[in-house]
Amino acid sequence: MGNKALSQALLDNQSQLTPLSLFNIPFPSFVGEIKQPLLAIREQLAEYNCRNARVALTTLNDKEGGVRDAVDVAKEKYGSDRIGVIIGTSTSGLYETEAAYGVLLSTGKMPDDFHFVTEHAYQATARFLQLELGLKGVCYAISTACSSGAKAIAAGQRLINSGICDAVLVGGVDTLCRLTLRGFRSLELVSGDPCTPMDKNRHGISVGEAGGLLMLEKRHADNNSALKVLAVGESSDAHHMSTPHPEGKGAALAMEEALQVAGLNTSDIDYLNLHATATKINDSVESRAVYSVFKNQVPCSGTKGITGHTLGAAGALETIIALIALQQQFIPGTQGLKNLDEDCQCQVIQEPLHKQDLQIAMSNSFGFGGNNASVIVSL
């Protein structure tokens, strides 16, 4: 869905989760699956053709999103070698590789149209976007599991602050695949029903897929009125590969770092988009971390009951959701939440809430490996 449909789903607090139809898996699952037709990759870039690249292209060309136009304007202004492309992803084109393994196991060789480096390898989508847009500068993927999209924003902001680039196309793109669903299932983290973040009866993740792209450019007189990325705080848990630190120390560190870099107080944050994956432990640890930084003073919500957990895209998608909240002056709801977990001490908003003077928002993303990032954006 494009920006307009996403805004509407947020305003209506309308879940987009449906039973998985893209492929078969041996257990029931609701997912955030992209149902709209995806744009085709042009012939010259055929070796990049995979679902991840098609989601990226469809996101890039979304009219209301306007990212493609923004890149074209920046190209005119700065030159194609001064614009970077940094894309977060957790599994890139793995969906196609999974099918190729079916062929490998039955015939002993990969299919002729299997292109590992340009489809599956992590940089494939970033490189595809660079070639599609005729850009020539810095280009790489960030893959830190579910914080990838947020870390890509951090990297883009740094490339601009350090004078290495004048503008950077950043974001996250991830698509549904068997490995992720069956892997999360092996960890007993997949919900058979639509997920219910922060609910006392929550029972796991609904996996989703998405592309989220943002065009960042250096500050100058003409773009003072544009939306802003103020800071990204990053930290590591140093605790466990797939379980967060029990007191949420790493998560709190990322939020505090973001506030410090932006030169803000906790009272300056008007809305916090939680990572809130709807697993028992992740949500309880995050609520503890948020309370340790903000007490219960900041309105929070988790939007994965609408979009699903879009993994490597989540950090970018939910930063965009935070920006939509600021632009349209409302706090998104927490779709799926019926009875707030008594352990949750932070201020969780259940239904969308219209407010005035929303200026600054934060978005949390936490990934495997204890990899944390909190993005602060403003009007």
Added chain:
Amino acid sequence: MIKQLYIKSAAVCCPDSDLLQSFNLQGSDVDKSLIPAGVRRRTSMTTRMAITAATHACSQAGVDAQSLASVFASLGGEMQVTDALCRLLPDDNELLSPTQFHNSVHNTTAGYWGILNKCQAPTTAIAAADDTFAMGLIEVWAQLRQERGERLLVCYDELWPQYLAPPIGQTAFACAFVFSTEPEQSKGAITMPQISPQSEQDLQAEWLKLTESAPAAAVIPLLLALQDKQPGLVPLNITEPIWACQFDV
């Protein structure tokens, strides 16, 4: 704004000692004693190689790994783990191992590095195909231009099944550097990587051939310049456009 980054240390881990010898490089095999048994059992060859190189680089530089932010750069990361999982997927009855699943992410090495060193500083995991080392250096530059200090850069790729992207993965190679914005204990300095006018024909043939099969071997010209104290323009990748930086002693 800083114009040079100083190299405090560089360490190679490569199980193929003949290869190290043929390039006249110093390096070591995986040092199992650096990784506690509990973690060692759960980690892949690529993670063990990267952790060996990173540990040696930190101790050579005399830096405390607990407070050092890091950048992990690898074309494919955990290819062996991912391959083993992909082989199970065509059968609906196969159950995946939860440990193997969380060990299949690209930042697995970065995660274990943080756990082993109790390091809460930020870490990132990047990939850029043939440009992985060059882009890893750029990420380090951007981080250190934003805030002065030190960074660990680890560049690594393991042996891959040859049906994926031959010849990539025929040789396993890992290398780690500690970079600093300050000149103390410097072994050499580099400028910001830029696209250079060099073409593939200008590159040394043996290095080009090796790097086609071991993407992390892109570090070798910089390692040799450092070892030989040889100032000059150092290529950082093998496919055009060629990124390069100026090395000075």
